[in-house]
Amino acid sequence: MNTIIELFSYDFFVNAFMASLLAAISCGIVGTYIVSRRIVFISGGITHASFGGIGMGYYLGINPLFGAGIFAILSGMGIQLFSSKGKVREDSSIAIWWSLGMAIGIIFVYMTPGYAPNLMSYLFGSILTVSTSEIGLMLALSIIIILFFTLFYRTILYISFDEDFARTSNLPVNLFNYLLMVLISLTIVLNIRVVGIILILSLLTIPQATANVLTREFGRMMFYSVGFAFLASFIGLLVSYFADIPSGATIIFTQVILFGLVKLIKTISSSRK
Template sequence: MGTIIELFSYDFFIHAFWASLFAAISCGIVGTYIVSRRIVFVSGGITHASFGGIGIGYFLGWNPLLGAAIFAILSGLGIQLFTEKAKVREDSSIAIWWSLGMAIGIIFVYLTPGYAPNLMSYLFGSVLTVSVTELWLMGALSVILILFFVLFYRLILYVAFDEEFARTTGLPVSVINYLLISLIAITIVLNIRVVGIILILSLLTLPQATANLFTKDFKRMLPLSVLFAFIGSFVGLLFSFFVDIPSGASIIFTLVLLFGLVKLAVSTKQKLASRA
């Protein structure tokens, strides 16, 4: 315990702690909506499409996350637009933007003058290298998400579980869909540094799967998902530090292990209750 407390005397660890907390809040909230709406693969498409923005950012000398944010939002809106207006099947729309983003990213990384940039922190995450600016952005996103879901909770609930009914009642379903897809895109981009493009989808689904073992209620799943996301992120951060392994993989491994242990405990409790 003393060693863990000593870690908080280092700035890089404090930054990593706050990054884990903000990632838990944003991914816990957004992930609950994604899982409830059953658009996990839409999020996967946005995640991988954002690599195109990273490649363009490197080529133009921008912050790669800025390029990723622009490309992710455009990809999310593009998937939504293709599905709604162009009547392209959702899975086909996802595949188009997914492959386009990855292809553009590879092309622009290759075209970048000089040595090819090190993309490991974007592909697999490196929570220990999160900057102060990124922390402020992650914190601001967490506040925005909390306010948005509190103020528009019922509207989000209607859209998530019965979109057709919401449309018949005159609710602005398309506006909410475009706003939410943009928030999903921003959440994905700002958390890429925590677990990376390859693993970010797990941070948006594993805590929710664990929370779902306790409740099916959307309102209760939100705080539980945030809690499990934080436990997994922080314990994974500690595990990566002491074992000296990549933090992104460590966080996801911890979340999978947490899900397995909770599932085992819940199943055991149910079996004992049925025998009583």
């Protein structure tokens, strides 16, 4: 226990701890909407499409996360626009933007002068190297998400479970679809450094699946998802530090173990009743 307390004397570990907390808040809340709306693969498309922005960022000499943010938002909007206005099947639209983003990213990384940049921290995450400025952006995003979901909770709830009813109730469904797509895109991009492009989808789905074992109520599911995401992230962070293994993969592995334990306990508890 003393060793764990001593870790908080290091700035890099405090940043990692804050990153795990803020990632749990943003991914826990937004992920609940994604799972309830059954748009997990749209999120996967945005995640991989954002690699195009990372490649462009390296080539242009700007922060790769800034490029990823722009590309992710454009991809999210593009998927929504192609599906609703362009009469393109949703899965096809996702595949188009997914492939386009990855292709552009690879091309621009190859065109970047000098030594090819190390993309491992973006592909697989590196929570121990998250900077103070990135923590600030994650904090701002978490506050925006909390306020947005608090103020428009009922509208989001209707859209998540019955979009047709929401439309007949004269709710601005299209506007909220685009706004939520922007929040999903930003959540994905700002948490890439925590678990990476390859694994970020897990952070948006596994805690929600764990929460869904205990409740089906939307509000409680968000609350439980944040708790499970933070618990798994913090445990995974400690394990990765002491075992000297990749943090992103360890966090996701811990989330899967936690899901299995909760599912097992729930099954045993139900069988005894």
